[in-house]
Amino acid sequence: MSEALVRKKLDHVYQMDVLELQQQALAMHYNGMAVSQESIRTIGDTALEKQQRGLETMRDILHNKDFNPNKNAELADALYNRIGYQCNVFTKGKVDKHSKQRIPGMSTAKEAIAMLSDTPFKSGLMLYREGNAVLRNFFDVEEHEDSEGYIERVPSPAKSLHIWPDGRLHFLWKAFGTRTGRFSSNPNAQNWIKWLRALVVAISGRRLVGADEDQLELRIVAVCA
Numbered sequence: 761m762s763e764a765l766v767r768k769k770l771d772h773v774y775q776m777d778v779l780e781l782q783q784q785a786l787a788m789h790y791n792g793m794a795v796s797q798e799s800i801r802t803i804g805d806t807a808l809e810k811q812q813r814g815l816e817t818m819r820d821i822l823h824n825k826d827f828n829p830n831k832n833a834e835l836a837d838a839l840y841n842r843i844g845y846q847c848n849v850f851t852k853g854k855v856d857k858h859s860k861q862r863i864p865g866m867s868t869a870k871e872a873i874a875m876l877s878d879t880p881f882k883s884g885l886m887l888y889r890e891g892n893a894v895l896r897n898f899f900d901v902e903e904h905e906d907s908e909g910y911i912e913r914v915p916s917p918a919k920s921l922h923i924w925p926d927g928r929l930h931f932l933w934k935a936f937g938t939r940t941g942r943f944s945s946n947p948n949a950q951n952w953i954k955w956l957r958a959l960v961v962a963i964s965g966r967r968l969v970g971a972d973e974d975q976l977e978l979r980i981v982a983v984c985a
Contacts, residue, residue, distance in 0.1 A: 781935035785943070792928030796961045803959055804915030807894035808901065812913075814888025821881050829888055836866040838881070845876050894956060897947060920947055929960065 819827045822838055829835050840847045849872035853865035866872075870889075876882055895901060899915040906912065917923055922930050929949075937944025944950070952959075962968045973979070 778935070785933040785935040788933045789930055792924065792926065792930040793960045794963045795923060795927065795929055795959050797927070799958045799961070800917055803894065803956060804899050804917075806955060807891040807899065808913060808915050810887050810891030811895060812891075814884045814886070814891065817884030818881055818888065821884070829885060830892075832865075832868050835868045835885075839868065839873075839876070840866050843879065843881050848872065848875050890953065894953075898956075922947070 815827075815829065818829060818838070819825050822842055827834060827838065829838075836847075839845045847866040849867040849869065850864040851867050853863045855862050873882065873885065895915060898918055898921045900918045901913050901915050904912045904914060922932075924930050931945040931947065931949050934944045934946075936942075960968070
């Protein structure tokens with residue numbers, strides 16, 4: 761234990777609060793969270809549908825069946841040249857070989873997209889990214905070709921989803937995983953979009969209950985002051 765904690769008479773806080781929270785984090789990891797197998801299939805299909813529908817929207821608008829929104833150069837060209845948006849956020853870009861000067865790049869990050877006005881293309885991009893993020897982080901997509909040459913894409917839970925043989929989610933929780941002292945988890949289970957949260961269910965005879973303490977950190981600082 762740090763001598764500074766003992767000197768400031770905060771060792772009891774460490775023993776009672778810090779260690780207890782770490783024990784709770786380990787318990788959360790080993791106990792896991794019950795998941796709905798039906799919801800897993802539904803969420804995977806929903807994410808795939810959103811990804812595909814968003815991609816088709818963008819390709820139809822650009823009249824380019826090979827457009828790939830995952831390539832930043834292609835997306836920047838589509839947004840700021842083809843669609844005609846004004847770029848308000850720039851990246852460091854690259855150094856020009858001839859002039860030796862750095863040429864800023866046009867950003868396609870989430871923050872830059874949020875500043876753009878609503879258009880069918882932006883809606884398609886947001887829809888694509890929403891579905892793509894879920895698929896990329898939690899699902900593996902396999903392609904199956906039938907006798908007629910039609911390719912069907914089928915999502916299945918990825919190992920990164922941390923579903924153990926007991927059928928429960930076992931994320932790695934850290935009691936003080938952030939600089940502000942908040943809980944964190946790997947993978948991130950605290951910023952799920954609403955329709956992804958249906959993955960977690962209560963076991964038979966139990967209910968899920970949500971609670972939040974507004975401005976908890978400020979309240980703690982006020983008490984300590």
